[in-house]
Amino acid sequence: MDFKELSKKEYTARINRVMDYISQNMDQTIDLSLMSDIAAFSPYHFHRIFTFILGETPNNFLSRVRLEKAAQLLQDHQKESISEICYQCGFGNLSSFSRAFKSFFGMSAKEFRQQNKAIYIKDGIRYSKNCKPISKIGKNIQKINEQFCTVEFNQLIIMDTKIEIKRMPELNLIYCRHMGAFNKIGQAYEKLFKWAIPRELVTSETKTVTVYRDDPSITSIDKVRQDASIIVSSNVKVEGEIGKSTIPAGKYAVGHFEIKETEFEQAWNTMCSWLTESGYQPGDGCTYELYHNDYNDHPEHKFIVDICIPVKPL
Incomplete structure (x- = not known):
């Protein structure tokens, strides 16, 4: 691997750390200085590198993900006030949040919630x-x-399948991040396995997990972050584009599917339809797909997969 490729992987890893920090500390004060410290770059170089890799400036990214998170909470958590959501998402006061929200979505937070x-x-x-x-x-x-x-x-x-509320265990993951169209995530899995196999992290029992960091009903598809992941049991030391994350244990709506590559949209629609009549609402945390097989080994090339959505009572 040449020096240029190594540099690109290291830069991507540092930017991923910044994105992960923002997601985990949405309600905290975050500025360019803090983000550049996390990435271990000077503010000047961090701004240029971040913008080159993601196609938007650090401050634009920060503002966008905060507003999109607020939009998600407005629709999913109807009992929380707009003010509560404003502060949860890191805005200093309601007036600045209201201006930013209307500028981004073209309507007020109250109008958005009523949609x-x-x-x-x-x-x-x-x-x-x-x-x-x-x-x-x-x-x-x-x-x-x-x-x-x-x-x-x-x-x-709508598919006919079994959906149940289950307590899912904590998942320790290593991942390679993909941003964009869902059907392109295979490229991230290829990179992940190319890194993991020589380090003996892949066995016949290894399971893969796709973690969704954004809500595709709100975030534009070219900005939706998805982590191609595998479950690991030990404290793996990662490098380059390979990061590590933890999905906490918790209560999830879990739907079990055996589907073709073209049927994931239908499976997710089935889950979302069931959720609207379940007595539950989306909880905190990320949705994910837990795969139980290699679809190449299936006689009909199907995925055996659990779609898992964090939930809490209405």
Whole structure:
């Protein structure tokens, strides 16, 4: 591996550490100086490197993820006040939050909360529970067949499967981060296994996990962060693009699926539909997919996977 490639991997690792810190400390004061310290760069070099790697400045990234987290909480945690959510997401006062939110989403936080929530995705179009199309942030609603009825919709997207509330154990993971289209995450898994296999971290019992760091119903797909991960039992020393993370134990809605590569959207729609009628709401933490097989070994090339969504009572 040449020096240029080594440098790129190290820079990516440092930027990942900054993103992870922001996600874990959303309610704290975070400025350019702190972010550059975490990345071990001078503020000047950090700003340039961060912007080059992610395509947005550090402050723009920080503001965006805070606002998107606030939007998620506004819809998922209806009992929390807008003020409570404002401070949870690191805004110093309600007026500055309100201005930033309206500038980013084109509506007030109160108006956003009153909107129907996107539950389903079909052919790239987002729908509410009653099958009404919902616009992507900053975009107009796409034209669709207005006669598309609930019965037809459910037949197309809802799977018959077992979903239950379970307490899932803590997961210690090593990961390679991917940002962008879901069907491209295989590239991150290739990098992860290329690093892990020589270090004897992969056995016949090894399970893979895709962790979702953003809500695709709110965050633009090109910005959605996904961690291609494997479960490890020991304190692994990581380097370069390979990071480590922990998914805490907790209560999850778990759906068990045996699906083709093209059916993940339908499986997630099934989970989201079930959740709206379950008596639960999304809890704190990340959603993830836990894979139980190598789809290449399946006679029909199917994934045996649990989709896990953290939940708490309504």
